[in-house]
Amino acid sequence: MSGIPIDLACELLTKSLAAWHLVGVVHRSIDEAIVILGTPKDIRIDPAPPDLMFRWMITIDNRKRGAISFVSVLRQVREALDPGYASTRVRVAVSPLVLS
Amino acid sequence: MPADVIPVSVLTGFLGSGKTTILGHLLRQLEFSRTAIIINEFGEIGLDHQLVKASEDSFIELQTGCLCCKVRTDLEQTLQDLLQRRDEGNCPSFNRVVIETSGLADPAPILQTLMTDTSIAGRLVLGGVVTTVDAVTGAGTLTSESISQKQVAIADRIVLTKLDLVGGAQHALIRRLKELNAAAPVLCADHGRIDSPSLFGDGLSVPQARSLAVGSWMAEEAHGHSHAQHHADIETYAVVRTQPIRAVALTLLLETLAEHCGADLLRLKGIVNIAESPDQPAVIHGVQHVFHAPVWLERWPSNDRRSRIVFITRCIPQRWVEVLLDAISAEVVDLLGKAPAS
Numbered sequence: 001m002s003g004i005p006i007d008l009a010c011e012l013l014t015k016s017l018a019a020w021h022l023v024g025v026v027h028r029s030i031d032e033a034i035v036i037l038g039t040p041k042d043i044r045i046d047p048a049p050p051d052l053m054f055r056w057m058i059t060i061d062n063r064k065r066g067a068i069s070f071v072s073v074l075r076q077v078r079e080a081l082d083p084g085y086a087s088t089r090v091r092v093a094v095s096p097l098v099l100s
Numbered sequence: 101m102p103a104d105v106i107p108v109s110v111l112t113g114f115l116g117s118g119k120t121t122i123l124g125h126l127l128r129q130l131e132f133s134r135t136a137i138i139i140n141e142f143g144e145i146g147l148d149h150q151l152v153k154a155s156e157d158s159f160i161e162l163q164t165g166c167l168c169c170k171v172r173t174d175l176e177q178t179l180q181d182l183l184q185r186r187d188e189g190n191c192p193s194f195n196r197v198v199i200e201t202s203g204l205a206d207p208a209p210i211l212q213t214l215m216t217d218t219s220i221a222g223r224l225v226l227g228g229v230v231t232t233v234d235a236v237t238g239a240g241t242l243t244s245e246s247i248s249q250k251q252v253a254i255a256d257r258i259v260l261t262k263l264d265l266v267g268g269a270q271h272a273l274i275r276r277l278k279e280l281n282a283a284a285p286v287l288c289a290d291h292g293r294i295d296s297p298s299l300f301g302d303g304l305s306v307p308q309a310r311s312l313a314v315g316s317w318m319a320e321e322a323h324g325h326s327h328a329q330h331h332a333d334i335e336t337y338a339v340v341r342t343q344p345i346r347a348v349a350l351t352l353l354l355e356t357l358a359e360h361c362g363a364d365l366l367r368l369k370g371i372v373n374i375a376e377s378p379d380q381p382a383v384i385h386g387v388q389h390v391f392h393a394p395v396w397l398e399r400w401p402s403n404d405r406r407s408r409i410v411f412i413t414r415c416i417p418q419r420w421v422e423v424l425l426d427a428i429s430a431e432v433v434d435l436l437g438k439a440p441a442s
Contacts, residue, residue, distance in 0.1 A: 003434025004427045012427045015420040019361065055431070070427055071356050078360065 003055070004070055009045075010034055016074055022081050041080050045073055108179075108197040108214055108224050109300045113232030114241050114248040115203030118261030121292035122232060122299075123200055129296050136182055136194040138175075140202045175199075175213050179220050197224065198300070206247060207231075207254060208366065211387045230299055231255035232289075235263045239273045242280070252280045253334050253412045254367045254387070257299060261289045282336055283369075283410060334366065337418045339425065341407040344375035349432040350384070353425050354391055361416050362389030370409030371397075384409070 004012075006028055013026045013034060024039040036043040041061050048054040054066030056073050060080045067073045078085050113119045120139075126132045185191040201207055207229060214226045231251045234241065238260070241248045252258060258277055277286055287294060350372060357365055368386040372394075382394035411421065 003431040005430070008423065008427055008430065012420075012423045015417060015423050016360075019415075019417050019420045069352070070431055071352055074356065075359070 006032060006034065009070060012070070012074075013045075013077065016077070017081075020078060020082055020085075022078075024081065036077070039081050043077060043080065045077075104223070106195060106197055106224050107227035107300075108199065109227035110199050110201065110207055110210055110214075110229045111232070112201040112205065112207045112229065112251045112255075113203065113259075114234070114238075114245060114251065117203065117232040117234040117238070117241075118259075118289065118292060119200050119203070119232050122259065122261070122289055122294060123198065125292045125294070126198075126296055126299070131296055132196065134192060134194045135196045135198055136191075138178055138182075138197065138199045140200065140205065175210060176217050176220070179217070179224060183220065183223055196227075196300075204247060207251060208387050211254070212390045215387065215390050215392060227300060228256040229254055230257045230259060231284075232259045232261050233273070233277065235260045235266050235270065235273065239270070239276060242276055249280055249334050250366060250414075252277060252284075253336070255281055255284045258284050258286045259289050259294060259299065260286060261292070263288055264291065280334055280336065281412065334412065334414055335416070335418070336410070336412050339407075339409045339411065339418070339421055341373075341425070343429075344373040344378055345407055345425075345429060346375045346432045346436065347377075349425070349429045350374065350382075352428045352432070354384070354386065356424060356428070357416075357421070358386075358389035358391075361413075364414040364416050365389070365411070366414060367412040368409065370407065371401075372407040372409065373405050378405075381405075 010026050010028050013036065017024045017026070017036075022039070025037045027035045027037060029035050029044075032047070034045040036045075042059075044059040046057045046059075048057050048066060052066065054068055056067040056070065058065055058067055058073055058076050060076070065076065067076060111119050111123060123137065123139075127135065127137070179197070182191070182194075182197070186193055199210065201210065211226060211229070214220075214224065231254075233252065238248075242252065258281065260273075274286060277284075285298075287298060354368075357368075365386065365388055368384065368391075370384045372382045372384060374380075374382050377396070379400075380396045380398060381400055382396055384394050385392045411418070
């Protein structure tokens with residue numbers, strides 16, 4: 001089990017595609033997977049089996065990879081669909097606002 | 101704040117909006133008598149510094165070129181030089197720094213430098229951002245110049261100038277400023293004169309002010325402005341959660357926002373009920389993909405213990421942020437195997 005209800009995961013993917021200005025339609029399949037249609041690549045996301053260290057399995061054009069979190073799923077989907085995507089890593093300021 | 105930590109305030113605003121006039125008046129006031137000014141002018145020949153008369157204990161550094169474009173090197177070097185000269189007694193012992201940006205500058209990279217530069221860490225802290233807006237031309241500028249919108253959006257305080265030319269504050273302009281930045285107080289300058297404590301209050305850099313500052317951010321939300329307000333492509337909204345948020349969930353949220361849309365996250369400020377520390381809220385603060393380490397308040401500033409995070413963004417949908425937080429929280433709670441502490 002992933003911890004995220006499938007409907008919530010579908011909504012997050014739908015909103016994510018819109019936020020990234022990408023075209024695609026997110027569906028919940030009858031076997032409880034998430035499928036993204038209308039994109040240049042075939043993408044399917046399944047909850048990982050309980051015996052694996054992953055929480056999600058993501059299949060992109062028949063290549064299956066694991067993801068330890070849904071944040072990782074989002075990253076893989078974006079990398080697959082957005083050729084111009086260059087992620088920005090968070091930076092933490094060197095000192096707190098108020099020094100103790 | 102230790103006595104030897106120096107607040108750095110940023111004075112920004114579009115071309116001709118009255119920054120230098122205000123600065124000139126401020127420097128005549130007693131509390132600004134020990135101020136180091138960094139004036140950034142766009143162009144090879146600067147004039148603004150000749151228009152500002154500082155007291156004997158204040159002085160002016162001049163940078164040419166666009167500060168926001170060269171900020172990583174130029175501003176860092178200027179601040180290092182200032183501190184070194186202060187240490188060696190080669191300049192007045194200033195207790196405040198004000199950076200006046202060029203009218204075309206994006207203030208966000210300047211804030212990032214102040215927040216992340218290891219060479220000045222511990223000696224300088226970000227004070228606040230003051231943005232001037234010309235009451236005569238401001239509305240038009242806000243429509244046509246995206247940099248002007250950004251200057252307003254990330255301000256802690258907004259100052260209307262040249263009101264004498266239009267006979268007072270215009271409701272339409274005030275409304276547009278509130279659309280861009282509902283949390284920043286809008287102050288009025290009278291021929292450049294303005295009450296200095298209200299202008300360069302130290303915001304988050306002074307412990308006593310933190311609760312007040314947090315209260316100010318959230319005041320608009322409490323008055324029913326939690327829904328998104330937008331102007332052009334800049335939106336301001338608050339994400340509110342009743343349930344405490346796990347620390348790791350908050351971290352993942354901020355990392356994901358930075359990773360996918362850091363450049364469009366103009367500013368983020370919030371008070372968060374962390375599940376692991378329910379009695380001591382965390383104040384978070386970020387500019388684009390750079391975040392301060394959380395500041396922990398000793399207690400909640402009011403009976404309202406909800407997490408409230410104010411976003412100022414360029415085209416980052418509110419609903420996406422909300423769903424992202426909910427999904428991350430659900431996964432973290434499932435991973436930890438228990439519900440959040442109440």
